[in-house]
Amino acid sequence: MSTTVLRTKPRRSRLHRREQQIALLFIAIPLIGFLLFTLYPLLYSVYASFTSWNGLAAPKFNGLDNYIKMWNDPYFLKSMWNTLFLMIGIPIGLVLSMALALGLNRKMRGITFFRTVYYVPVISSIAAIAIMWQWAYNGDFGLVNQVLDLVGIQGPNWLADKDTVKPALIIMATWKGLGYSMLLYLAALQSVPRYLYEAAALDGAGTWQQFRNITLPMVRPVTFFLVVTSIIGGSQIFIEINIMTPLGGPEFSSASIVWYIWRQAFNNLHMGYASAMSIVLGLIIFIVTVIQFRLNRRNQFSID
Amino acid sequence: MSTSTSLPGAVQAGAPLLDPQGGIPNSPASRPGRTPDGKGHALTRTTRYKLGNVLVTLILSLGAVVMLGPLIWTFSTSLKTHDAIFALPPQWIPDPVVWENYLRVWSAGPLLSGIRNSLIVAGTVTVIGSLTSSIAAFAFAKMRMPFKNAVFLMLLAGLMIPFPTIMIPQFMVFAEIGWVDTLLPLIVPGLFGNIIMIFFLKQYLENVPDSIIEAAKLDGASYLQIFSRLIFPAIRPAMAAQFILWFMAVWNDYLAPIIYLNTPEKQTLQLVIASFNAQYASQTDYPLIMAASFIALLPVLIVFIIFQRQIIESVALTGGKG
Incomplete structure (x- = not known):
């Protein structure tokens, strides 16, 4: 009795882990897409909004200047x-x-x-x-x-x-x-x-x-x-x-x-x-x- | 005559609320039990409903003319000579009818390469993107994974971020790797799937019983096999509708293309017709502009007419879910 329990338990969890890995692989594509093309640009936008940046040289931090200028x-x-x-x-x-x-x-x-x-x-x-x-x-x-x-x-x-x-x-x-x-x-x-x-x-x-x-x-x-x-x-x-x-x-x-x-x-x-x-x-x-x-x-x- | 139609018309304004639901006018047999007023009243109701239908049809027809008018006017203009567009009173049916504009338009600008570029972008994005979206939807709906719902909610929340908010850094990244003025910035992000499609396919998959998948697993099928043999055939109808909607959205896209594409031969169709508009309006060559615009409208119009039932049904579903 106890041996079967011992035998099935690791097998099941191995199957679970495998399922989780494959699931992760399947959703990885949209997730990576989201991180690369939405989240990263969003965070960069937030950072860039506090800078003076012409797109050629590196952005220069200028605090709230842009927001004040907007007003x-x-x-x-x-x-x-x-x-x-x-x-x-x-x-x-x-x-x-x-x-x-x-x-x-x-x-x-x-x-x-x-x-x-x-x-x-x-x-x-x-x-x-x-x-x-x-x-x-x-x-x-x-x-x-x-x-x-x-x-x-x-x-x-x-x-x-x-x-x-x-x-x-x-x-x-x-x-x-x-x-x-x-x-x-x-x-x-x-x-x-x-x-x-x-x-x-x-x-x-x-x-x-x-x-x-x-x-x-x-x-x-x-x-x-x-x-x-x-x-x-x-x-x-x-x-x-x-x-x-x-x-x-x-x-x-x-x-x-x-x-x-x-x-x-x-x-x-x-x-x-x-x-x-x-x-x-x-x-x-x-x-x-x-x-x-x-x-x-x-x-x-x-x-x- | 006019009073007899305007009287039911006044009632009609709110009347459709009751009648279509109850279906009362079409089932006079069930009436006597429901309306204590008796037979005479029932008869007026039916006639009134029919008169209401006539009036509604008239109003809807007038609306239909307003909806189609500009499109017909475009087509009509595209068949006119340069002089005929300034004719007074305006000609609805061009005289003479000149099809020549539809020949001229191909050499007047990069229309053909525009169509090709739009097809490449919309085709690649939707075919590969639908595949990645459906595999992800399968995992979200049917597979066990920690934090699955949190990840899904995060992706959904991403829908709230407007493209203009992320377009500047996105542009800079693509500029850095030398992709500006190529179709790649329009294609690559789409290949990673579309969260709206994932959402609807996931909803759709909730109705597929888990037992089928468990049975397939016991038979030793891999997840990829389960997806391709069981899931994919099951979600095909839902996917087809989402595919068409997505294709039309990419086909009609404008803001991303205008940022990335400069060379006329590399532009998508929407940009090409816009530059037709800018270029030939100064020469008042409206027949040419309208011919180009009509050509740009045509593919989506044809797709819509062929698949209108699926499109309309899946759009109606969108609102119900939202």
Whole structure:
């Protein structure tokens, strides 16, 4: 009896150890990738943010200079403000996509067709989309003003006017992202159990009450997911800016923070300063995400 | 006429909430028990729902025009002569239709090498990256290892770090080893796998019973054999969808390529069309720009139309899990 125990035990643990070694080997690849291409650059970025560094000579430590400079740099503040302003598109997009999802959640023909059509801009390359819309926003011959002309409105030269360039970018971003949020909302709507609505109808709840008290809470996880990912994505807006307003727009009114970081780092070779700004961006994203998760958790408890 | 449609329309704004779930309009048999108001009301409901459908279809169609309009306008512009783009009123159907722009575009810039470079980057990254991701997902889901979950959470947390925050040191490292202006900085990091893919494959693998793997182990199969004979066939559908999404993401990438690639012949397709845009806009050669942009859109559009069911389903899943 005791001999078998003695014999099997080391065998099992040897098997375990072997399994652990192989498992480690299997996950080693993404782990090394993470350490090399994410963690190391992140730590280096933090270090570089405290230095004066032109990318050619070695970085020279200069304490908090970059961070102080940022605070007094009108271009940095402006590009932060622009990035924030462009996020107005997020709630607009959410409301529109919710309405679309409600429409698509009916029993009727053509749902698949509409779903596909609304999704086409989502999969399209943002570079190509930006080029198309730049042409569409052309003041004299662009599609947008041609359509406005049909209803007797004289459209502005969208991208050349500091007051219209941001709305123009918001409209385009909403157009591009609508299909994605719509799809997620539609999937969420379809998974709401129908007995909830039947019970509410029996209790005499109207459609608006049902929407407020059943649909909205039931799709809250999707709203949460969309808000978090849109903020993370929106704070990194770059491609549209780079293509449509290569110089940051009229009076710097469309320059985003990533655009400004990119320009400082790779055009002006202010690598240290750009690193500091990129750390601030990363911190903002991190803090906003943590707050979102906190809020979400608290709300979930209150529903339960 | 207008009042008869606008009346249900006003109700319709919130109406879809109740009806599709209950499926009430399509099952009049179950109605009398549920609505005490009686038959007449039931009939109005059905008609009202149908009228609502008409109105919703109209609104959705209008939306569809807005969604497709710019794309159609792009295609239409690409078939115009230089003069026709300035025609007033604008021509939706080009007159004359000139396909010549699609011939011109190949010699007007490095479009072909752009396509080739994009294919090399997106192809290598997704094929090898999917393999490494799926092996890692197998280990995370099914194998015993200390600190497994801690490592997984760390990788997930890495998703929160935005690329702009790490791009400067990454660039400097690649510059040091002489990889700038080659495709390598775009390819190599992707070969190490994609945490999003690992996440979804891991979720998917949770549904595969452990007993199958234990049985295979007893039969003397190695872990690599278990992976290639059992796991890989099982996760193939989930992998295919993630593969397509990843391929499209790499294909459409812009920020990393613009940092690393300078020589026109080494640029990816997205950069090539962007420089088409910068170069030919000053000559107002919009037909040429639009032809190039349309060519850049086409591959992903075709992939989407072929695989739309898988793509849409797996994207819908993403939100549910998130």
